[in-house]
Structures are given as structure tokens and as C-alpha cells.
Amino acid sequence: MTSTAKTISISLSLPTTHHRSSLSKLESLPDFYLRFRNQNPKLTRLGLSVTSPNNRIRTLSTIRASTASVMEASSKEKALPQIVEVDLGNRSYPIYIGSGLLDQPELLQRHVHGKRVLVVTNSTVAPLYLDKVVDALTRGNPNVTVDSVILPDGEKYKNMETLMKVFDKAIESRLDRRCTFVALGGGVIGDMCGFAAASFLRGVNFIQIPTTVMAQVDSSVGGKTGINHPLGKNLIGAFYQPQCVLIDTGTLNTLPDRELASGLAEVIKYGLIRDAVFFEWQEKNMTALIARDPSAMAYAIKRSCENKAEVVSLDEKESGLRATLNLGHTFGHAIETGFGYGVWLHGEAVAAGTVMAVDMSYRLGWIDDQLVKRIHNILQQAKLPTAPPDTMTVEMFKSVMAVDKKVADGLLRLILLKGPLGNCVFTGDYDRKALDDTLRAFCKS
Numbered sequence: 001m002t003s004t005a006k007t008i009s010i011s012l013s014l015p016t017t018h019h020r021s022s023l024s025k026l027e028s029l030p031d032f033y034l035r036f037r038n039q040n041p042k043l044t045r046l047g048l049s050v051t052s053p054n055n056r057i058r059t060l061s062t063i064r065a066s067t068a069s070v071m072e073a074s075s076k077e078k079a080l081p082q083i084v085e086v087d088l089g090n091r092s093y094p095i096y097i098g099s100g101l102l103d104q105p106e107l108l109q110r111h112v113h114g115k116r117v118l119v120v121t122n123s124t125v126a127p128l129y130l131d132k133v134v135d136a137l138t139r140g141n142p143n144v145t146v147d148s149v150i151l152p153d154g155e156k157y158k159n160m161e162t163l164m165k166v167f168d169k170a171i172e173s174r175l176d177r178r179c180t181f182v183a184l185g186g187g188v189i190g191d192m193c194g195f196a197a198a199s200f201l202r203g204v205n206f207i208q209i210p211t212t213v214m215a216q217v218d219s220s221v222g223g224k225t226g227i228n229h230p231l232g233k234n235l236i237g238a239f240y241q242p243q244c245v246l247i248d249t250g251t252l253n254t255l256p257d258r259e260l261a262s263g264l265a266e267v268i269k270y271g272l273i274r275d276a277v278f279f280e281w282q283e284k285n286m287t288a289l290i291a292r293d294p295s296a297m298a299y300a301i302k303r304s305c306e307n308k309a310e311v312v313s314l315d316e317k318e319s320g321l322r323a324t325l326n327l328g329h330t331f332g333h334a335i336e337t338g339f340g341y342g343v344w345l346h347g348e349a350v351a352a353g354t355v356m357a358v359d360m361s362y363r364l365g366w367i368d369d370q371l372v373k374r375i376h377n378i379l380q381q382a383k384l385p386t387a388p389p390d391t392m393t394v395e396m397f398k399s400v401m402a403v404d405k406k407v408a409d410g411l412l413r414l415i416l417l418k419g420p421l422g423n424c425v426f427t428g429d430y431d432r433k434a435l436d437d438t439l440r441a442f443c444k445s
Helices: 020-026 105-109 126-138 160-172 187-202 213-219 249-254 257-273 276-290 294-314 321-326 329-339 346-363 369-381 394-401 432-442
Strands: 002-004 007-012 032-036 082-086 093-098 116-122 145-151 180-185 205-210 224-229 232-239 245-248 414-417 423-427
Touching (some): 093 294, 105 126, 116 126, 116 160, 126 145, 126 180, 126 249, 160 224, 180 187, 187 205, 213 294, 232 329, 245 249, 249 294, 257 294, 257 321, 257 369, 257 414, 257 423, 276 294, 321 414, 321 423, 329 346, 329 394, 329 414, 346 369, 346 414, 346 432, 394 432
Parallel strands (some): 116 145, 180 205, 205 245
Antiparallel strands (some): 002 007, 414 423
């Protein structure tokens, strides 16, 4: 490990076991220069090693990463789910991935410890999947009682007023600390339900059942929960891990095309920041992903979850490494806040924000023009925007970015690309002129 100015150079090969002592040293550092060696997408590891209380290491089970059948199982068959483990010691949990998993009640029931369950969903998802989830929670399990609360759908409702509806229902239903909250929906529902679970009675169990690509590949994994504030996105929340994440890939059959494309922005992100081989696979398979090819979609979800799980296991509360998962998000959150929550989908804003981060990286001389072109091409293939709305101004960007969660001691730290594909930096050590030039290049005023 060598130090240069405010930026630290780290080389991680992501072995099957991770040393917590190394993490404790990283947590004290303000900025990170992160270099990841390209990972083989055919890795068979489901999760990471876990240290038991007696300090012996146990290795999680492995399977072959053949994903062709994940979404193809017939409704009459019970295909075994693929499992990605999020290694957080005694708070570790599984991510179940497969088609028809909502028809396998044992998967959910094993993570419900009390007799009361509250399903939090929205007005779009409830007519499609609420009855199925209630059945999965209660089939052959008559001791469990399920209540539900149906919230309005959309990012603009991710606020304190809507969150109170969850607390109202929980209190009216006289739920206790043994209850379990279940998030059924996309990223907004998952974030709000998780925050409610973290806060109600100072913490109750919760389960994630994501139904959008965005939630399945990113927001449901890792325990980030919260709500928006009029002055900034996700500024109020908590880190709070679920008991499990159940990804029934069949729920994507009802997902609108625009929502599907939005989720692909996060898939692309993993390839750019840490998994070059995955990015190259995406370049060859983006048409299949847009067409909802079952094999391609299943592989993209699983590989994304593996990437997210590995990062979360090393840096749960975003002291440095985990921040790299926010490539394009600082610019993107400014678009969402300035343009109005819900006008652009999260992935759309992140895609435009990624292009801006890439432009700045190029202006700094950290990446070449060929990589810039490849990123533009894949985002266009995914039918995602490559520039912010015309109404965004330089001042709008700066005012929102000033309260971004990655600001430290008044210094705005950004995730930028540096070096070959699959490498990134999280740093405040950059030429401020490059940021100003990028903002002016994408804004009319």
C-alpha cells in the first residue's frame, strides 16, 4: 500500500476469505484509489467465508454458475434457487435467486421468527403479487397472521408522510418486537420498509422481495434504507440488514420496459468500477437483456448480486470501498432532486450522471477516449439517457451536490474512473476546474 497525496492505492484480488484486520485499517482512511483485478464471471462461489465464534473458518457451499435455467422453470416444477451469501458474521443472510420462488413457501417461512407479519407494498405491485406473498407466508403455517399496508407508487412518495403510514398500520395492528416486515416492490418500497423496520420498536426483522431490476441487482442488497428530503435524496435513513432477499425473477415479466432499462444502469456500473469481464459480457449481451432473455437476465442479476455482496461484506457502512458503488450517483442524485423526484427514474439519472463522471475522468486524463465511447455505446444500447435534462443548471448541480452524503469536512468526494476498464477512484483529490468544465459542458447555464 503506497500513499500519494490524499489518495490511497489498493490492489484487491477478492479471495475466498477476507481479513477483517485489513478492513479496520481501511475504515480510517478518507479517500481510496481502488484497483480491482478483473474477475472471472464463471466463478462458482456463492458467498464469502464466515468466521465462526470459535474463530474457525467455514466455507460456504458452492455451485456452478450456470444460470440458463433460473428463469425457465415451469410453474409446476420447483427449481432450486441459486444462493448468494452476504457475509456479515452473525448477521449474514442469503439472497435467493430463481424463477417461481414465491411458490416455494419454505424459503420465506424459515426467516419469519414470530407470528405476525406486515407486508409493505404499493398500489402497482399489490394487485399483482400481494396475494401470492400472503399465501407463501401462511401456507401450511396457520399460526402466522399477515397484515398489509399499500402505499402510493413512485419516488415522489418516498418521504416522511408516506413512511408514517407504515408506522400507523404497525401500531394499529399491535405488532410487537417479534414481528417481521416484508418489503414487496421496487427500490422505494424496499428503502422505506427497511427504514420502518429499523425504527419501529427500535428494530424488528424484515425481508426483501424486490420486483424490479433496480431493486434485484442493487438496492435490496446491503441494508441501505431511508427516505428523501426536499433538499436531497436518501439523506434520512439507516444501515439495517434484512433476514434474507428473495428474488423471484418471474416478477420481471410484469415490469415496464422503462423500469427494466433503468435497472440496467446499475448492472453496467458493476462492470465499470470492478468487473471488466462482466462489462465485456454486457457489451455482447445487452440486446438479450433488453429483450428479457431469461438466461442473460438471470446471469446479470446473479453476477450483480455477487459483486454487491462482496463489497458490502468488506465495507458495510460505506467508510470507503462501498462508496465506489455510487459511480454516477452524485451527479444523478442532483438530477433527481433538482428535476423533481420521480420525473426521471433513478437509473435514468444515474446513467446521465455516469456519463458526466466519465467526462470528468477523461478531462483529468485518467481514462482514454476509447473507454468513453464504449460507455456511451452501452448506455445507448440499454436505451438510457446520456445527458441530464436541459433544465438542469450548473448552480442546481452545485447546490445539491454540496449536501451529498459523500461530502467530508466540506470537501466533495467523487467516484471517478481511472486506468483500464474495471478500475475507479473515490477521492476528493482532483482538479476542481475539471468538475466545473464538465458541469458547463452538460448545462446551458
